[in-house]
Amino acid sequence: MTVSLEETLVHASVNEATEKPLQNWLTNFLDQQPSYDVKVRTRRPRPRKVYCRSCQTETSKCSSCGEPFISNGEKGVDAALVTDLLSLAWQRAYDVAILVSGDADYVPAVEYVQSQGLKVINAVWASKGHDLRNACWGSFRLDDQVAALTRS
Known part of the structure; x- marks a missing residue:
């Protein structure tokens, strides 16, 4: 049996604010390797609200520390x-x-x-x-x- 790897497609998403080293590695190293095709998409942090079914309230910050809830959805x-x-x-x-x-x-x-x-x-x-x-x-x-x- 012969196995031939002709192309490696890589789809990745990164948060530009916190994952710059990963983004640099993907675009400046991995994408430069023979037979690699790397596509990097950016994840942007977005504020999000959380709904509590028990008390039926919505909040955008943690009640313990006050930090905002953030969503890093891949697009x-x-x-x-x-x-x-x-x-x-x-x-x-x-x-x-x-x-x-x-x-x-x-x-x-x-x-x-x-x-x-x-x-x-x-x-x-x-x-x-x-x-x-x-x-x-x-x-x-x-x-x-x-x-x-x-x-x-």
């Missing part, structure tokens, strides 16, 4: 990843996709791709993504690979 990463997974499957650009995620929202796309005779392997942390892992053709735990990913 577009999930849709971009599913678009690539489906469009590249339609083009028969891959036989096996490796999906590094634990997000069960990908299950329908994975099931469709696999119904077309392609395979999806899930790389996931042990405590995450049981539904996605079960939907995929195969999986491996990232926890077991961390030791091999050290810098020499």
Whole structure:
């Protein structure tokens, strides 16, 4: 069996205010590697309100420390990843996709791709993504690979 890795697509989101080193690594190092295509989207912190069903009140700050509640929602990463997974499957650009995620929202796309005779392997942390892992053709735990990913 011959395995050929022709392209690695990376979809990531970063908070520019707190994750500048990650953003720099993704754009200035990883994206410059042969066969890597890195797409970075920005997450912008937004204030959010929390609703308490018990007392039926809404608040935007923590009652203990007064800090505002912040939401760092990703914008577009999930849709971009599913678009690539489906469009590249339609083009028969891959036989096996490796999906590094634990997000069960990908299950329908994975099931469709696999119904077309392609395979999806899930790389996931042990405590995450049981539904996605079960939907995929195969999986491996990232926890077991961390030791091999050290810098020499």
